[in-house]
Amino acid sequence: MTKDKGIILRNFVFLVAFTSEVITLSSDKNEFAIDMSKVGLTHVPKDLPLKTEVLDISQNYIAELSLSEFRYLPRLKILRLSHNRLRYLDFSIFNLNRNLEYLDLSNNQLKRITCHSITSLKYLDLSFNDFDVSPICKEFGNLTQLIFLGLSVAKLQLDLLPIAHLHLECILLELEHYYVKEDARESFQVLNTKALHLVFHPNSLFSVKANLSVNALECLQLTNIKLNDVNCQVFMEFLSEFTRGPSLLNLTFNQIETTWKCLVQVFQFLWSKPIEYLNIYNLTIVESIGEERFIYPRTTLKALNIEHITNRVFIFSQKALYTVFSEMNIKMLTISDTPFIHMLCPQTLSTFMFLNFTRNVFTDSVFQNCSTLVKLETLILQKNGLKGLLKVGLMTKDMSSLKILDVSGNSLEYERREGNCTWAWSIVVLNLSSNLLTDSVFRCLPLRVKVLDLHNNRIRSIPKAVNSLEVLEELNVAFNSLTNLPGCGAFSGLSVLTIDYNAISNPSADFFQNCPMIRSLKAGNNPFQCTCELREFIHSVGQASRAVVEDWPASYKCDYPESSKGTPLQDFRVSQLSCNPSLLMATVVGTVLVWAIATAILCVYFDVPWYLRMVCQWTQTRRRARNLHVQELRRALQFHAFISYSGHDSAWVKTELLPNLEKEDIRVCLHERNFVPGKSIMGNIINFIEKSYKSIFVLSPHFVQSEWCHYELYFAHHNLFHEGSDNLILILLEPIPQHSIPGNYYKLRTLMAQRTYLEWPKEKAKQGLFWANIKAAFNVQLMLMTENNAEASF
Structure with missing residues (x-):
């Protein structure tokens, strides 16, 4: 209760x-x-x-x-x-x-x-x-x-x-x-x-x-x-006490069980009473349903509302049941949540302006070829058994006053091959939501519609070649599978768009430009991909009034990438550089060029190439020393190094070269100190080059003018090829122009072109690396002969 x-x-x-x-x-x-x-x-x-x-x-x-x-x-x-x-x-x-x-x-x-x-x-x-x-x-x-x-x-x-x-x-x-x-x-x-x-x-x-x-x-x-057929009169007498005066306007019956005959009698009784609204909830019809005579006198009744009918009569005349309702001379009729499968078309011009048949079992045959509902303005057929959109359009063809049509919650479909749709020209509000409609529905719409509801269908895109709906103001396509915001080419007057709960990942940034009349956009709860392409859309939303974009920012969140999932679009940040390939390339190239120029300047300023060459030489020298054969290392030698130089360079040799070599226990052979008296100069040169591990040549413009230096270089070079070793160390004391080398010094030209030489640095800071390279060439343990042993060999 x-x-x-x-x-x-x-x-x-x-x-x-x-x-x-x-x-x-x-x-x-x-x-x-x-x-x-x-x-x-x-x-x-x-x-x-x-x-x-x-x-x-x-x-x-x-x-x-x-x-x-x-x-x-x-x-x-x-x-x-x-x-x-x-x-x-x-x-x-x-x-x-x-x-x-x-x-x-x-x-x-x-x-x-x-x-x-x-x-x-x-x-x-x-x-x-x-x-x-x-x-x-x-x-x-x-x-x-x-x-x-x-x-x-x-x-x-x-x-x-x-x-x-x-x-x-x-x-x-x-x-x-x-x-x-x-x-x-x-x-x-x-x-x-x-x-x-x-x-x-x-x-x-x-x-x-x-x-x-x-x-x-x-x-x-x-x-x-x-009620039954016996006490029906008692009930109407009871009602008569309330309906004597003109004040009772709203009469409601709830939980009423009656025969069809008694129900029609109650209708007939009330039809002439000053009641304006009659509501019946939870009506149960029992016993039988047959033809009942019903006279429709002039009435003050405006609306009859019947919700939830249970029919316990299983065999009856459909015409007997439906005729009583279809011929009523009232403005508004609601019959919802019933097992009714049909409703007859009025036989004469009807007074109905509002018909609501929600949650029944109506099929596509309802109101086909019906030309008597010329005053009908609102028709609601929610949650019935309608299947063909083409037939729904034909149903409205003769409803010349129809403005609002609601056929949501059915199983409506439309395929282009079915033919062109026909609609009542007067329809301005059309609800086609919760059906089975696809993209082709946009080719089957009334051209004068202003409010169109297509939410919860199977629409993937809005075709570009659609009938132009110039007066369309409100469009609801939520809960579909749309992947982008529609353009307003065919909807030039669109002002309200609801497109949330779709598959939109990268909405068009130029939407607001293409739809200048828009005053309300609801596009939240879509799987937005927060990438560079989305920046322009977010920017366009920022430029538009926040009142235009409904549910911003709560319903607009990133769905991809995973690291940004759940982030509100207004908080999504990505740099201009990463989103502009041309700018990125220009920045990278510019950075590389600046780095290269700066590196070159620094290299020149700090003489980096010289250091690199010296380090490379030191590395190669160490590697060659490690790879010497044991037999060669055990060869009896008298000196670590034979030094060949011009007399003009003797000061540098005696003040720089000798002290730095000998303090490292490197035995050096000098011609004025170690040549054997009485022997020919040529014999001494040959003998001591062979008895030395390395031959050091101090190159300078004076060196190329010395004939003996030339002989020493010749024999050392000959020894290099004869024994297959790498025993030459070239020190460039002063630069030697190529044109200053005599033509008969072809070996010197060849060696300077093919072999790496050490340059004597004038700067004090570089000389440490120079001496490290010289020392690396002698980083081996040799079995040196004593001078007596050497003399004995002669």
């Missing part, structure tokens, strides 16, 4: 403001709201926070309430105690709760209450209890702010005088235990309420016979109505 009450409360417009306040106070985000429902409580907790404003302790096992449980909750506004085991209640326990506005005590076992005035109450529900007598007492007359009152009634003869002066918005009377003797008729008067909700026993046939008088009643809801 609580659910039934919720349904009727939602239908009463006058309670919207108060209900919104209750919902706000009891929301989970309210730090002063406590929900302890369904936790098995037997008593109200005593350790509740003093600031509690909303307390829900419904659906527990609480049997008693006391003052001490509520005295420390001075800010309490909403108290839910429904579905407990209360038998008695003293309202004085709420004396200290002066802000209490909402008190729900429904669905307990209350038999008696002790009244006390709670002047702050706006909502008091005592329905679905076990009162033996009326719970209304004189103290209720002080509840001047009360707008809702719920009561359980065993008899309709209630003493409502204490609350007669109150201007209530709604009274709920639960009559499940109502019993009246046969042929007895009671009187019941409810004053100053805009809405009355009567709940009858769910399993008993309707049998209430009463004279009810309600002042200014605007809304009446009746719940749990069970």
